[in-house]
Amino acid sequence: MSMRQTPLVEIRNLKKYYPITKGLLKRTVNHVKAVDGLDFTIYKGETLGLVGESGCGKSTTGRTILQLLQPTEGEVIYEGKNLVGMKPRELRKLRKNMQMVFQDPYASLDPRLTVGEIIAEPMEIHRLYAGKEKDKRVDELLEVVGLSSYHAKRHPHEFSGGQRQRIGIARALALEPQLIVADEPVSALDVSIQSQVINLLQDLQGQFGLTYLFIAHDLSVVKHISDRIGVMYLGRMVELADKHDLYDTPLHPYTQALLSAVPVPDPLAKRERIVLQGDVPSPANPPQGCTFHPRCQACMEICKTQRPKWTEVDGRYVACHLYE
Amino acid sequence: MKPKLLEIKGLKTYFQTEEGVVPAVDGVDIVVYEGETVGIVGESGCGKSVTSLTTMRLTPGKVVAGSISFQERDLLALSDEEMRKVRGNEMAMIFQEPMTSLNPVFTIGQQIGEAIEIHMQYSKQQARARAIDMLKLVGIPRAEQIVDEYPHQLSGGMRQRVMIAMAMSCNPKLLIADEPTTALDVTIQAQILDLMRELKEKHNTAIMMITHDLGVVAEMCDRVIVMYAGKVVEEADVVTLFTNPKHPYTQGLMKSIPRLNGTDERLYSIKGSVPIPGTLRKGCTFAPRCEYATDICRQEIPELNEIEDNHSCRCWLYEAKGEQA
Numbered sequence: 001m002s003m004r005q006t007p008l009v010e011i012r013n014l015k016k017y018y019p020i021t022k023g024l025l026k027r028t029v030n031h032v033k034a035v036d037g038l039d040f041t042i043y044k045g046e047t048l049g050l051v052g053e054s055g056c057g058k059s060t061t062g063r064t065i066l067q068l069l070q071p072t073e074g075e076v077i078y079e080g081k082n083l084v085g086m087k088p089r090e091l092r093k094l095r096k097n098m099q100m101v102f103q104d105p106y107a108s109l110d111p112r113l114t115v116g117e118i119i120a121e122p123m124e125i126h127r128l129y130a131g132k133e134k135d136k137r138v139d140e141l142l143e144v145v146g147l148s149s150y151h152a153k154r155h156p157h158e159f160s161g162g163q164r165q166r167i168g169i170a171r172a173l174a175l176e177p178q179l180i181v182a183d184e185p186v187s188a189l190d191v192s193i194q195s196q197v198i199n200l201l202q203d204l205q206g207q208f209g210l211t212y213l214f215i216a217h218d219l220s221v222v223k224h225i226s227d228r229i230g231v232m233y234l235g236r237m238v239e240l241a242d243k244h245d246l247y248d249t250p251l252h253p254y255t256q257a258l259l260s261a262v263p264v265p266d267p268l269a270k271r272e273r274i275v276l277q278g279d280v281p282s283p284a285n286p287p288q289g290c291t292f293h294p295r296c297q298a299c300m301e302i303c304k305t306q307r308p309k310w311t312e313v314d315g316r317y318v319a320c321h322l323y324e
Numbered sequence: 325m326k327p328k329l330l331e332i333k334g335l336k337t338y339f340q341t342e343e344g345v346v347p348a349v350d351g352v353d354i355v356v357y358e359g360e361t362v363g364i365v366g367e368s369g370c371g372k373s374v375t376s377l378t379t380m381r382l383t384p385g386k387v388v389a390g391s392i393s394f395q396e397r398d399l400l401a402l403s404d405e406e407m408r409k410v411r412g413n414e415m416a417m418i419f420q421e422p423m424t425s426l427n428p429v430f431t432i433g434q435q436i437g438e439a440i441e442i443h444m445q446y447s448k449q450q451a452r453a454r455a456i457d458m459l460k461l462v463g464i465p466r467a468e469q470i471v472d473e474y475p476h477q478l479s480g481g482m483r484q485r486v487m488i489a490m491a492m493s494c495n496p497k498l499l500i501a502d503e504p505t506t507a508l509d510v511t512i513q514a515q516i517l518d519l520m521r522e523l524k525e526k527h528n529t530a531i532m533m534i535t536h537d538l539g540v541v542a543e544m545c546d547r548v549i550v551m552y553a554g555k556v557v558e559e560a561d562v563v564t565l566f567t568n569p570k571h572p573y574t575q576g577l578m579k580s581i582p583r584l585n586g587t588d589e590r591l592y593s594i595k596g597s598v599p600i601p602g603t604l605r606k607g608c609t610f611a612p613r614c615e616y617a618t619d620i621c622r623q624e625i626p627e628l629n630e631i632e633d634n635h636s637c638r639c640w641l642y643e644a645k646g647e648q649a
Binding site for chain 1: 367368479480481482509510511512513514515517518536537538539540541542543562563566567576577578580581582583584585586588590591592593594595597598
C-alpha cells in the first residue's frame with residue numbers, strides 16, 4: 001500500500017518510568033518501567049494494533065504518545081516535529097490532530113453535560129466553531145456515528161454502552177483529527193454491540209482517512225481491525241509485523257504462546273496450545289536479559305543475561321535472540 | 325444417558341424495583357446431567373447470572389414460579405439450614421471477580437478451611453492440611469506458604485485458582501462457574517481452563533459454565549444453552565450449535581464475532597441493542613432486532629420446541645419435530 005509509506009508518528013526509544021519512593025524523604029529506590037524503550041512508526045492511514053496482557057504498558061504507550069503522560073525519555077515525532085519537550089502552547093495547537101477514545105463509556109463522559117455539550121467542548125477549547133455553526137457540526141457528528149440530532153439534548157445516562165461509545169467517538173472526531181488512539185474501545189461492550197462499533201470505526205477511517213492506534217487485549221478484534229500489529233510484553237515490544245505475517249508465522253515465542261492461548265469459537269478445531277507457566281513478572285523488578293526468558297520454552301543461556309536487540313527480519317521486527 | 329443431576333423447570337425470578345417488576349429470568353428450563361459441562365451463553369442482562377444465583381439460592385430476587393431439583397431434591401423447598409448443607413458442599417460456585425470474592429482480612433487457608441470444617445467436620449489442623457492439598461491440586465506453587473498469605477499478595481490468576489480450590493474442596497457434584505476467566509489475560513485463561521477440564525475429568529464434576537465468550541464455550545462445553553432477555557432461545561450440543569445454529573439470535577452472534585482465522589470482511593452486526601429487562605412488550609423478545617420477524621413474532625411468544633433430536637429452538641421459523649410435514 002502506497003499510503004503506508006508516509007510516516008505520521010515516529011516513536012524513538014520511548015520510555016516511561018514511575019519512581020517507587022520510600023521513607024519520609026520520598027527517596028527514589030527503584031522504578032516501575034511501564035514503557036521501556038519503544039521504537040516504531042505509525043504510517044498515515046493505517047491501523048496499528050497494540051496487544052499484550054494487562055500491565056504490559058500498552059495503555060501507557062498510547063497516553064505517552066499523545067503527551068497525556070510526560071515521557072521519561074525518547075522522542076515522539078509527529079509530522080517531523082518532536083512533541084517531547086515542546087512548549088505547551090505549540091503542543092496545544094497540535095493536540096487537535098490527535099484524539100483519544102477511551103475504554104469505559106460509562107466513566108469517560110461527564111454525567112452533568114448534555115451529549116451536545118460533550119461533543120462541542122473540544123471545539124470550544126480550540127475555538128473552531130461557534131454559535132449556529134457549532135450546533136450544526138454537533139448534529140453532523142451525531143449522524144456520522146449513527147445517532148440522531150435529537151440526542152444532543154440528552155444526558156449520557158440515557159444511553160446504552162454501545163451508544164455511549166459512539167458519543168465518545170463523535171467527540172474524538174469533533175476536531176477532525178488525523179490520529180485516533182483507541183484504548184480498548186470495544187472491550188466493555190457486548191458481542192452484538194462490539195461488531196457495530198468495530199464496523200463504525202472502520203467506516204469512519206475510510207470516510208475521513210483516519211490513522212488508528214488500536215490498543216486492545218482481545219487478539220481476534222485486533223486482528224480484524226488492524227493492518228499491522230505490535231505485541232508488547234513487560235514494557236517492551238517483542239514483535240511488530242503485518243497482521244497476516246504475525247498470525248500465520250509468529251516469530252517471537254511469546255507471540256506464539258499468546259496466539260495459541262486464544263480460545264477458538266469452533267468446537268471441531270484442533271488445538272495445539274502452548275500453555276505458559278507462571279504469571280507476568282512485576283515491572284518493578286523485571287528479569288535480567290530478555291524479560292520473557294523465565295516463561296520461554298526456547299530459552300537459551302544468552303537470554304538470561306543479554307537483552308535481545310530490536311531487529312528487522314524480512315520487513316518485520318522482532319526482539320529475540322533466536323533471530324539475531 | 326447419564327442420570328440427571330440438576331433440573332430447572334419453568335423458573336421465573338423477578339425483581340421488584342421502583343419502576344415495577346423486572347422479570348430477569350422468565351421461564352427457564354435447564355437440565356444438567358452428571359459429569360457434563362453445560363455452557364450458558366448470552367449478553368449482559370439476559371438472566372444467565374441470575375439463573376445460576378437462583379440455583380444456589382443466593383439471589384435477592386423473588387422466585388415466582390418453577391422448580392429446581394438437584395439430585396432429586398427440590399432446592400426451593402429446603403429450609404435455609406438444609407440449603408447451607410448443599411451449598412459449598414454438593415454444589416459450589418466460582419465467581420467472575422477473584423479480587424472481590426475473596427475476603428481480604430482472612431488468610432487463604434482460613435477461607436478454604438471454613439467450608440471444609442463445616443461440611444466435612446474436619447478439625448482446624450485437618451482442614452489446613454486439606455487446604456494445602458487443594459492448593460497443590462490447583463497448581464499453586466509453595467502451597468505451604470501461600471496458605472498463610474492474604475488475597476492481596478496473589479495475582480489475579482492465582483486468586484482464581486484459590487477460588488477453584490475453595491469450590492472443589494468438598495468434592496461437589498456440580499460446579500457453577502460464572503464468567504470464571506473473563507477478568508483474566510488469555511495466557512492465564514488458558515491455564516485456568518486447562519485446570520477446570522482436568523479437575524472435571526478427575527472428579528466427574530458437572531460444570532455449569534456461564535460466559536459470553538463463544539471461544540470458551542467451544543473449548544469447554546458438551547452442551548450449550550443460549551439465553552436472551554430472560555429466556556432460553558436455543559439449546560443443542562456444542563458441535564450442532566456451532567455448525568448449525570437455528571435461532572436468528574444465535575446465528576447473529578456467531579457471525580458477529582471476529583475470528584483469528586477469519587477474513588477481513590466486514591463483520592455482521594445485529595442491529596439495535598439488548599432490551600432493558602422489564603420494558604418488554606408482547607411477542608418474541610428478539611423480534612425488534614430480528615431480520616426475519618413477521619407479524620406473529622410481534623404478537624405471540626414462541627415456545628421452546630425440539631426441532632431436531634436434542635436441538636431446541638424458540639422461534640416461529642421452526643416447527644416442532646413431530647409437527648413437521
